[in-house]
Amino acid sequence: ILGGYEAKPHLRPYMASLQLDGQHVCGGFLIAEQWVLSAAHCTEGTNGKLFQVLLGAHSLTEPEPHKRLYRVRAQIPHPGSNIHNNRDDLLLLQLEEKAELNAHVKVLPFQREDRDVEADTVCEAAGWGTVTHSGRRPDKLQQVERPVISRDLCNHRTRHDHTITEKMMCTDSRKKDTCKGDSGGPLVCNGVAEGVVTAGSRVCGNYKKPAIYTRIAPYAAWIDGVMASAAR
Numbered sequence: 764i765l766g767g768y769e770a771k772p773h774l775r776p777y778m779a780s781l782q783l784d785g786q787h788v789c790g791g792f793l794i795a796e797q798w799v800l801s802a803a804h805c806t807e808g809t810n811g812k813l814f815q816v817l818l819g820a821h822s823l824t825e826p827e828p829h830k831r832l833y834r835v836r837a838q839i840p841h842p843g844s845n846i847h848n849n850r851d852d853l854l855l856l857q858l859e860e861k862a863e864l865n866a867h868v869k870v871l872p873f874q875r876e877d878r879d880v881e882a883d884t885v886c887e888a889a890g891w892g893t894v895t896h897s898g899r900r901p902d903k904l905q906q907v908e909r910p911v912i913s914r915d916l917c918n919h920r921t922r923h924d925h926t927i928t929e930k931m932m933c934t935d936s937r938k939k940d941t942c943k944g945d946s947g948g949p950l951v952c953n954g955v956a957e958g959v960v961t962a963g964s965r966v967c968g969n970y971k972k973p974a975i976y977t978r979i980a981p982y983a984a985w986i987d988g989v990m991a992s993a994a995r
């Protein structure tokens with residue numbers, strides 16, 4: 764997160780850190796007791812290795828009472844996701860067991876009504892992604908407020924040049940922005956997850972490249988279907 768600030772500890776109890784060999788790779792968030800939603804691009808370069816999911820954390824390194832690392836039973840990328848674009852950039856992770864819910868670990872509801880969030884709505888992004896252009900990684904969860912911009916503005920030739928589909932949304936990226944390692948985290952508007960951070964042009968903090976999110980509502984049926992079919 765560029766231009767943000769340290770989150771109040773455990774006020775975002777749905778936040779997940781997707782880790783490989785103890786290293787934070789991407790964000791994610793708890794959508795059900797045994798399910799985390801993240802971004803398919805996060806599996807790039809993992810060579811098929813499964814993530815571990817850290818829940819209940821504020822600091823990535825310090826011992827905290829409700830912090831717990833969960834193994835993953837299955838990782839299911841959206842069938843339409845691919846490395847060449849940002850379309851259908853969603854990843855569902857089934858935890859090995861149901862997460863123990865408490866004040867520090869809670870499910871975040873996601874938007875099911877497929878209607879665009881109004882431009883200028885101020886939403887929040889949070890994550891353990893890089894906090895400087897040189898790539899400094901924070902130990903503690905960061906957050907930033909960002910206004911939604913219209914798809915027309917985001918699709919302008921000088922911005923993302925008509926690559927933003929109706930299944931994506933954008934926020935202004937002047938100075939304050941999501942960045943490497945924030946992918947997979949939720950964009951929360953009025954307490955509801957409306958989007959999932961996607962890397963987009965992999966540029967951070969440049970107003971010419973607004974932040975891009977996969978809108979969740981268009982994928983509600985896919986998410987429900989995967990969770991229902993894997994239920995045991």
Ligand SMILES: CC(C)CC(=O)Nc1cccc(-c2cccc(CN)c2)c1
Nearest residue numbers: 805807941942943946961962965966974
């Ligand atoms: C396997 C993945 C972690 C590789 C990756 O995502 N790299 C990468 C590099 C630079 C910027 C970003 C990035 C992320 C989220 C939002 C934005 C822009 N707001 C950029 C992402």
